[in-house]
Amino acid sequence: MTVSPDDDRPVELSDEDLVILPDQTRDDTDEGWGTWRGSAEDDRLLEERPPHW
Numbered sequence: 120m121t122v123s124p125d126d127d128r129p130v131e132l133s134d135e136d137l138v139i140l141p142d143q144t145r146d147d148t149d150e151g152w153g154t155w156r157g158s159a160e161d162d163r164l165l166e167e168r169p170p171h172w
Contacts, residue, residue, distance in 0.1 A: 145151045
């Protein structure tokens, strides 16, 4: 077995410098697509729903 200098090098594991990606990006939202849907839109869709729902 060969020992290299990297085997003895200390490695610090710290979560402080870790950058975590967001669960949802801005372009994956209504605002990112250039539209914003408010509660008025929800009310309209509920009023226009088919009778079998």
